[in-house]
Amino acid sequence: MILNDDVEHAKRLKFLSAAFYAFSSFFIIVVNKSILTHYRFPSYMFLGIGQMAATIVILYVAKMNKVVSFQDFDRSIFKKIFPLPLLYVGNHVTGLGGTKKLSLPMFTVLRKFTILLTMIMESRILRKSFSPSLVCSVLAIVLGALVAASSDLSFNAEGYTFVLLNDFFTAASGVYTKKTLGMEGLGKYGVLFYNAFIIIIPTLLASAYTGDLEKALSFDGWLSLTFIFYFLLSCVMGFILMYSIILCSYYNTALTTTVVGAIKNVAVAYVGIFIGGDYIFSWPNFIGLNICVSAGLIYSYITFNSSNSPSSEPIMKPVQEKVVVHITSHTRGLEKT
Numbered sequence: 001m002i003l004n005d006d007v008e009h010a011k012r013l014k015f016l017s018a019a020f021y022a023f024s025s026f027f028i029i030v031v032n033k034s035i036l037t038h039y040r041f042p043s044y045m046f047l048g049i050g051q052m053a054a055t056i057v058i059l060y061v062a063k064m065n066k067v068v069s070f071q072d073f074d075r076s077i078f079k080k081i082f083p084l085p086l087l088y089v090g091n092h093v094t095g096l097g098g099t100k101k102l103s104l105p106m107f108t109v110l111r112k113f114t115i116l117l118t119m120i121m122e123s124r125i126l127r128k129s130f131s132p133s134l135v136c137s138v139l140a141i142v143l144g145a146l147v148a149a150s151s152d153l154s155f156n157a158e159g160y161t162f163v164l165l166n167d168f169f170t171a172a173s174g175v176y177t178k179k180t181l182g183m184e185g186l187g188k189y190g191v192l193f194y195n196a197f198i199i200i201i202p203t204l205l206a207s208a209y210t211g212d213l214e215k216a217l218s219f220d221g222w223l224s225l226t227f228i229f230y231f232l233l234s235c236v237m238g239f240i241l242m243y244s245i246i247l248c249s250y251y252n253t254a255l256t257t258t259v260v261g262a263i264k265n266v267a268v269a270y271v272g273i274f275i276g277g278d279y280i281f282s283w284p285n286f287i288g289l290n291i292c293v294s295a296g297l298i299y300s301y302i303t304f305n306s307s308n309s310p311s312s313e314p315i316m317k318p319v320q321e322k323v324v325v326h327i328t329s330h331t332r333g334l335e336k337t
Contacts, residue, residue, distance in 0.1 A: 010251075017251045021244040022264040028237040029107075035230050039221050044097050045207045046216035048089070050231065051238025052196040052203070058239050059193040070190030077194050080186055085198040087173040093203075094166035101159025106285075109292050110163040111261070112145045115299070117171035118258040125175050128255070134302050140295035148288025170261075174245070174254035181250050188246045195242075259299065 035041045062068045071077070098107055116138050122128040180191055207213040221227040248257045 014251045014256075017244070017247045018256065018260045021241075021248040021257065022260050024237065024241045024244040025261060026264050028234065028241050031230060031234045031237055035227070035234055039224075039227050039230070041216070041221060041227075041231075042219060043207070043212045043216035045093055045203065045210075045212050047231070047234060048093055048238075049200060049203055049207060050235040051242075052200040054235035055192055055196040055239040055242060056200065058236075059189055063189075063193075068189045070187050070193060073194070073197075077186075078198075081180060081191065081194050081198070084173065084176055084180055084191065085195050087169050087176060088195045089199045089203055090169040091166060091173050094162045094169055098159055098163035098166050101156050101162060106148070106159075107163060109145045109148045109289055110160065111167060111170075112141045112292055112296065113164065114167040114170045114261065115255075115258050115296075116142055117167055118174055118255055121171050121175045122253070122255055126179065126254070128253075131302070134299065137295055137299035137302055141292055141299060144288050144290075144292030144295055146288070147291060148285050150284070150288075171254075171258070174249060174257050177246060177249045178254045181246070188243070188250055192239075192242055192246055 032047065035047065036044060041047065059068065059070075063070065098110075102110070119128075119130060119135070119138060123130070177191065180186065181188065186194070204213070207216070245257060248260060252260075
């Protein structure tokens, strides 16, 4: 009876962490799109710096007040966390750049390639295996993305490059986050804090060197309270999004976290047709979008309903064992946050 309760509690935590990530990811895309497109804020890099700064401040204050705990800084941090900081900044910059350059539906369609890259990296780095039906569903998602992208009337080479790079950084970040979370001392909050802490200064210097910082600081929108509100909201949501990713990766696999992103993109893609003002309708694009979304739902169904099948055992069993073992010690920490 106690074992069954533990398993059910683990399932609830897996679902709630996934739902939290889906909501956070959906909300921040809409906010960032408003800042970069509606208000025409010139610097997606500066917006990323603001999100890193918010992460550092929030976690530092929380640690000083003993709300959260993580390892103090020492030389071992670099070895434990590398290459996550590089993947973190790459994910931030390319993600915001793609949001600025592309319509929301095309952004989310091209983001489907993250699933394929995650599968490849998990098989190579974490030695995972996948069932033929799961592989077929991923190929169907990629096919739908190619159909939609090939007929996109709003084709933007720079935007496509940003998003495809973002796919790589997201996949690599998810896989290495899962790997890093198992290291002693860092934990969820340490991974978040030291990622932002290590790369914020180099990013700020790069922004100043390229002139990006000057454009951001001279932006006329700083005189608008509404814009300032959206900017600060994006900074806080940047922290919440990264925390939700860490949480989802902790209680699930990197692949499951990517699946959640695909489910969230169903809502983002269709909402983006009506908001943002930069979606150009065409039948091939719309059909490709729906193929991609349908394949994503099939993929999600296979993933979440195959936990008891032999083919999925290499994917799910280690995570289930880890969740059951750690469930008691981490529940209180989650309630505090």
